[in-house]
Amino acid sequence: MSKNFDVIVIGGGPGGYIAAIRAAQLGFATACIDEWKNDKGGPAPGGTCTNVGCIPSKALLQSSEHYEHAAKHFADHGIGLKSLSIDVAKMVARKDQVVKQNNDGILYLFKKNKVSFFHGRGSFVKAVDGGWEIAVGDEVLTGKQVVVATGSSARALPGLPFDEDKILSNDGALRIGAVPKKLGVIGAGVIGLEMGSVWRRLGAEVQVLEALPAFLGAADEQIAKEAQKAFAKQGLKVELGVKIGEIKTGAKGVSVAYADAKGAEKTLDVDKLIVSIGRQPNTTGLNAEAVGLKLDERGAIVVDDECRTNLPGVWAVGDVVRGPMLAHKAEEEGVAVAERIAGQHGHVDFGLIPWVIYTSPEIAWVGKTEQQLKAEGRAYKAGSFPFMANGRARALGDTTGMVKFLADATTDEILGVHIVGPMASELIAEACVAMAFKASSEDIARICHAHPSLAESVKEAALAVDKRTLNF
Ligand code: FAD
Ligand code: NAI
DSSP: OOOEEEEEEEOOSHHHHHHHHHHHHTTOOEEEEEOOBOTTSOBOOSHHHHHHSHHHHHHHHHHHHHHHIIIIIGGGGTOOOSOOOOOHHHHHHHHHHHHHHHHHHHHHHHHHTTEEEEESOEEEEEEETTEEEEEETTEEEEEEEEEEOOOEEEOOBTTBOOOSSSEEOHHHHTOOSSOOSEEEEEOOSHHHHHHHHHHHHTTOEEEEEOSSSSTTTTSOHHHHHHHHHHHHHHTOEEEOSOEEEEEEEOSSOEEEEEEOTTOOEEEEEESEEEEOSOEEEOOTTTTHHHHTOOBOTTSOBOOOTTOBOSSTTEEEOGGGSSSOOOHHHHHHHHHHHHHHHTTSOOOOOGGGOOEEEOSSSEEEEEEOOHHHHHHHTOOEEEEEEEGGGOHHHHHHTOOOOEEEEEEETTTOBEEEEEEEETTHHHHHHHHHHHHHTTOBHHHHHTSOOOSSOTTHHHHHHHHHHTTOOSOO
16 A cells, blocks of 8 residues: 555544545545544544444434333323333444444445545654655655544543543443433533433433533523423433532442532532533644644644644644534535645635534524624524424424524524524524525525425524514
8 A cells, every 4th residue: 555645634533534535536645544443443433423422422312312202202192102111231232333334434435435544543753845754553654735633532520530430421421331320410511411311311310510600601592591491391400500529439429529509518429420521632642742733722733714734734623623523513624624735715614513412302503692693782683483383393292492593683694593492403404504695584484395394493483583473
């Protein structure tokens, strides 16, 4: 196998493997290096997303949602079950199978696109004439251009390393072998809510402790309030404004001392504790300092708007750089970088990256929140439509939540769309397309949407901006 490449990508997560495929499609001799190992020590490309992130979490969310439907909602449909049980080992094995299908799929895509894959840790050796030497195992490759896509890892609380038995990162949270009686979660962010939901649905008593006084501060306030109400009704306990103190682990479980929002000292005793307080960029092992690759104070690789680092011919994308830590953001950056290397005008619109939280109800948004528009002093109109008034939602038996539109007061351009409710993850795509084409809320209001469909709520929310909903 040749060791001289036009493009070397370090990291095979969604940022890296997509960058490699796009570079190969553009005619470049491309290598992708990834060190993730499966349980047999073999390659498992796909990064955090495929192995311990997006894909396995959605597999468990799906299994646990089926279970909850069977336990709580089938009876409404006249479906009786004599008994109901959950085989956690089988559920986790199915999740592992889904992960493996994705790992294999990426290896197939590398072959199909003629990307040379190297399993191991990639690190910078030195700059050479017209490129870089990159070591992987005993080999040294040379690349004219290098894309760093080394991703991120879970951040631990100071002095409390993950043991993945009692103190769990996302990795351990996806591999719990039996439903814990009591599960604690530190951090009511995306992982805390998703993983907390999985184990609550399966019968665990879940308590989430969050430092900030507001619930889901990044979401639109109205949507966050609606979601908070729904989670409370389900029995997912979230305590806001806490200050975590000493955490002790023992044979029986984990004891978390904390001060509540009023300063009262409390203790939470649980069998297992998920710590989901954010993630940190992966740069150890890259030999970044030796070649002078610039990092910021958080350890992220410093890049410009186009993902160029301070080193010539070295780019960085995904979780290892600034911006939201999302798989689709990493992918878009990967494609854009490959196209820029080819002299094209790769483009990522950072204002149009959707967020989705795959709880039930799902939460999804794109663009500005109402509080952001207020802070900017921008004149806007708002319109919302509840799923309660949507025929398809009633037929589904899932009427929680709403769709909310925010549009410019003068031009009617859509500035933000926020959804809490069934299939929000799918419905938000219409808003992304509309906003990318700079549509007005009137544009959406005048488009024929199939009946009965949840998407009609999107159209009705657009009509609501002009106060002319038809079904509410
Ligand atoms: P990663 O996916 O982290 O991939 C980096 C890869 O590089 C890894 O395989 C790593 O082993 C490898 N690597 C690191 N250093 C080296 C080296 N020196 N040499 C060789 N290889 C190296 N995002 C969403 O958009 N939707 C979701 O539903 C979602 N769910 C998530 C659920 C969980 C539990 C978690 C933890 C994350 C989730 N995310 C989700 C976030 C998403 O996983 C990340 O944003 C995404 O994986 C980032 O992609 P990346 O390519 O930048 O990095
Ligand atoms: P997060 O940033 O979403 O949430 C972390 C939460 O922990 C915040 O609310 C923060 O205030 C809180 N926190 C921080 N320190 C704390 C402390 N000492 N005590 C109590 N609370 C504390 O991070 P999370 O959940 O770890 O997820 C990491 C990232 O992974 C997400 O930001 C997201 O980018 C990505 N992700 C995306 C998903 C999706 O798109 N559906 C799913 C899961 C993860």
